[in-house]
Amino acid sequence: MEIIHPNGLDEALVAVADGMTPLAGGTDLMVEVNYGHQRPERVVALRRLDDIADFHPTRIGAGVRWRRIEREGPRALAQAARTVGSPQIRNAGTIGGNVATASPAGDGLPFLAAVDASIELASSSGRRLLPWDEYFVGVKKTARRTDELVTAILLPDELPERQEFAKVGVRNAMVISTVCCVVTRRDDGTTTVALGSVAPTPMRARRAEAMISTESSPTEAALAEFARLVSEEVTPISDHRSTEAYRRHAAGVLARRLLERCLRREAA
Amino acid sequence: MIIRFRLNGEDVTARVEHPASLLDVLRDQLGAPGSKNACEQGECGSCSVLLDGELVCSCLVLAADVEGSEVTTVEGVATEGELHPVQEAMNRAGAVQCGFCTPGIVVAAVDLFERNPHPSSHEIKEALAGNICRCTGYGAIVRAFEELAGREVR
Numbered sequence: 001m002e003i004i005h006p007n008g009l010d011e012a013l014v015a016v017a018d019g020m021t022p023l024a025g026g027t028d029l030m031v032e033v034n035y036g037h038q039r040p041e042r043v044v045a046l047r048r049l050d051d052i053a054d055f056h057p058t059r060i061g062a063g064v065r066w067r068r069i070e071r072e073g074p075r076a077l078a079q080a081a082r083t084v085g086s087p088q089i090r091n092a093g094t095i096g097g098n099v100a101t102a103s104p105a106g107d108g109l110p111f112l113a114a115v116d117a118s119i120e121l122a123s124s125s126g127r128r129l130l131p132w133d134e135y136f137v138g139v140k141k142t143a144r145r146t147d148e149l150v151t152a153i154l155l156p157d158e159l160p161e162r163q164e165f166a167k168v169g170v171r172n173a174m175v176i177s178t179v180c181c182v183v184t185r186r187d188d189g190t191t192t193v194a195l196g197s198v199a200p201t202p203m204r205a206r207r208a209e210a211m212i213s214t215e216s217s218p219t220e221a222a223l224a225e226f227a228r229l230v231s232e233e234v235t236p237i238s239d240h241r242s243t244e245a246y247r248r249h250a251a252g253v254l255a256r257r258l259l260e261r262c263l264r265r266e267a268a
Numbered sequence: 269m270i271i272r273f274r275l276n277g278e279d280v281t282a283r284v285e286h287p288a289s290l291l292d293v294l295r296d297q298l299g300a301p302g303s304k305n306a307c308e309q310g311e312c313g314s315c316s317v318l319l320d321g322e323l324v325c326s327c328l329v330l331a332a333d334v335e336g337s338e339v340t341t342v343e344g345v346a347t348e349g350e351l352h353p354v355q356e357a358m359n360r361a362g363a364v365q366c367g368f369c370t371p372g373i374v375v376a377a378v379d380l381f382e383r384n385p386h387p388s389s390h391e392i393k394e395a396l397a398g399n400i401c402r403c404t405g406y407g408a409i410v411r412a413f414e415e416l417a418g419r420e421v422r
Contacts, residue, residue: 001269001284001286001332003269003330003335005335023330023333025328026330029330030289030310030327030329033330034289034308034327035309039287041286047333067322085310086313086398087323087379087394087395088310088313088316088323088325088376088398089310089328091322092328172397173397174398
């Protein structure tokens with residue numbers, strides 16, 4: 001067993017290029033280790049690497065933990081952060097870990113899709129920025145090369161005025177999403193809908209967005225059509241957590257509910 | 269490799285030859301079996317400890333990553349033979365059934381009262397959301413901390 005506690009990002013990147021396993025909060029990797037699915041013998045420890053723990057309105061360092069995001073993050077991301085695991089998990093788990101693991105159920109990911117965030121990747125040979133939809137390529141599969149680290153999440157300068165997150169799960173705490181969703185709405189009506197746990201990667205319901213964005217004060221019929229389109233656009237599977245049919249239904253219900261919350265805040 | 273860290277105020281060393289968790293090292297090498305091993309995936313909170321002052325599941329901490337850190341386990345919350353007020357409160361309320369979740373709940377509650385001496389019932393429940401009591405003995409546990417929250421600061 002070998003471990004490096006890098007003094008700076010450059011040292012961490014050399015270790016990653018050398019094949020060492022990156023370890024941040026441990027809330028994903030250590031489960032794999034405890035269950036015998038992975039046995040990393042050479043680890044680069046990122047928990048105390050301040051270089052990737054910066055926090056700005058348009059840039060969240062990969063090492064920022066959920067505990068901080070639930071207090072200081074943009075509204076819908078903070079709402080998502082509050083539903084991640086438990087206090088113990090939020091004290092350890094990082095947004096960069098959520099992005100690097102790229103679980104379809106990652107609670108932080110729909111927000112990134114909803115606001116068109118980019119993922120910053122760094123290696124010893126430089127940095128690159130990937131839009132979220134080029135970064136996430138499949139179930140726990142991303143465009144990150146093995147010599148790269150996720151170093152930050154970049155957000156647009158002007159976030160939507162209204163943004164709401166919610167998730168469906170079997171209990172309040174310590175639950176992996178059955179469906180999770182972010183709806184954002186700007187003053188001019190532009191609406192985005194992003195969902196998690198209903199496709200291999202986080203996804204946008206573009207037809208539903210296009211339909212509702214032109215409605216300045218949606219009628220009951222428009223809201224129902226919006227929900228129907230969301231349910232139609234998602235591509236969930238049946239697994240041990242839920243069924244395809246339930247997820248499809250819940251996605252529409254959840255998106256509509258969040259849109260209505262946005263509209264109520266718009267009216268207030 | 270040898271790791272060194274502070275455990276309940278004392279310098280300790282442990283030998284880790286494989287990617288063991290902090291929980292394993294505490295229980296198997298350092299004579300601190302108070303933190304319990306149950307789910308090994310961070311869902312039950314029975315292995316809760318404070319790592320550099322923050323409440324975490326020790327089963328999800330790589331032991332090698334605590335080099336130079338400060339760890340507090342349930343063994344370290346009482347001082348000079350005196351129970352911690354959180355432990356006293358659980359005693360008064362009879363907030364123990366089989367006892368397996370108790371160490372994790374004590375550590376989580378110590379963390380809560382450190383940050384917020386007078387938590388509301390809602391805040392108490394939120395703070396304990398990561399700790400499962402398989403006996404479902406939450407009623408007495410929450411009452412213990414509601415009573416403690418209503419007391420004047422010690």
